[in-house]
Amino acid sequence: MREIFTGLPWWVKWIAVPVIALVVFGGLITAVISWVVFLLFKLLIFVALVGGLIYIVRKFMSSSSSKSDW
Template sequence: MAVQEIFAGMPWWVKWVAVPLIVLVVFGGLIASVVGFVIGLLFKVLIAVMLVGGLIFLVRKFMSSSRSDW
């Protein structure tokens, strides 16, 4: 039995309102934790990229100023 056959006799609001609400209630915590994890991971990656970029900028600036002192 396919999903289309199960939903064939159902009204539109069951397919497009009731079922998604049930899925959100049941899996809402899981969905929220996954979204939170992904956002946290992206934030940490952004911070790491900024720190590495700042370090490279400072090292290049220090190396260029120390070269002229030689």
């Protein structure tokens, strides 16, 4: 791979090639990033719902057990 870029100006390696890669694979990169963000958002929603359920169940169990002690 180094032989291909030998003798070319620095801007070809560091500017032109990445820009071409972004143009060609930009849609794919955007799709992957949006899918990961969507997955992380769904995971956050899941964790929040499970945490809320556990909180409600523990609150209900502690209040019902304290009433039965009387």
